Amino acid sequence: MPGAARYDDIADFYATGWTDTIDDPASVRLLDLLGPVAGRRVLELACGHGRISRELARRGAGVVAADISEALLEKARAAERETPLGIHYIHTDVTRPGVLAIGTLGTAPDSDTVFDAVVCSFGLSDIDDLEGAIAGAAGALRPGGVFACSILHPCFPGGPGVSGSWPGDARYHVEGWWRADGELSALRRQVGANHRTLSTYVNTFRRHDLWLDEMAEPEPATDWAAKRPDAAKFPIFLVMRCVKNGKPLAR
Template sequence: MTTIARYDGVADYYASGWGEDLTDPVTASLFDLVGDVAGQQVLDVACGHGRISRGLARKSASVVGVDVSAAMLTKAEELEHQEPLGIRYLRSDAADPELLPGDEYDAAVCSMGLSDIDNLDGTLANLRRLLRPGGTFAFCILHPCFPGIEGVSGAWPSDGSYYDERYWQADGALSTLRQQVGANHRTLSTYLNTLHHHGFTLTQTAEPQPRIDPASPRSPMTRFPVFLVAAFRASDRD
């Protein structure tokens, strides 16, 4: 694969901003919804530099991480070399129909990556193929309904509306990452209906509040849903 991924150019920036602390409300909710992974085969989709993969492996899961960015996977492999956890990393498009042929997993996760994936249909079709019946798929994303606040872009194009589904790049002064890599905005109903179409049943959701500075407890970030975390159960394969 020779494709240059959007995250290749921001690997250093991203890895420096997302360390090994997994106690933030969003990540904690993700791990809570995916449940006990000890002894399970777990797939980490859009794994990036492996932050979530390492958290899963430390919970005694056998982990495979998949990402399209060679630069991000280089970071993940470097950390695996420093602290071997038995994680296998693979560079691939998550929507590639040839992804991991013959593999089966008990659970899959995707942390803040679904909006980076252009082909949602292909990715969910792969996850349904790779997950054992009854397996869990848990993900977290920027809430599709987040309208933004001063300096922070919302979930949808600033020159459009919530119903304007497309790839776009943020322009909020504080949305520095999404200024560079952009995101695919999809409505909440698109996510839910596409998951249902591919044989996933909703089991649990969470809308965790971001950490709030005690000096400004009335932050506008407490007035809107900012993040969405959800878990789905895979149905029997057709």
């Protein structure tokens, strides 16, 4: 069973800052690239307090969601008790070999079936073992299934008060975990993030037979950009859609 997670200590802060209103450009584009989910089985990695999982369930998906933070999962389960959507939440480390394999998802309904889609909303940079996470995601997908993710753009250099994807005293090509110091980067000041180059992400997908099918670089919300005009000059978000085996299911 996973130990304490970085998000355990800030669960209240995170849940308050990221509500069920799905109107931020990156999340909107992520769900758009994921495509119609009604009647499909979807697995969310690093689900946090469940905001994306709940939206997927409202759109008709059968959702299983996993996270390493028990504190965030308690909030997700509380929301499920209040408004049941049929989401099954699992406390686990998704990078462990076999955790997401067929038939190993605990008491999840129909846990012996593979998934039509796997989604990860801003979670990959929080996961130290990218290789393990992507191996698990690919292993949980049926051939032709979709893996969709959103991340802070690996090429985002930051701006006044806003930390970029890598430390200000380092270089883009130097990868590793670090803790932001920008006064406007409230979340990453507390939990840090893993910086990886764009090629690292794409090559990792390819090693696990996830072929990049479409990508998007949504602009930030107007009010965010107005307060951070220098940072808004650069690409901030990256959303990617990959297909297992390169042949998508009919949408």
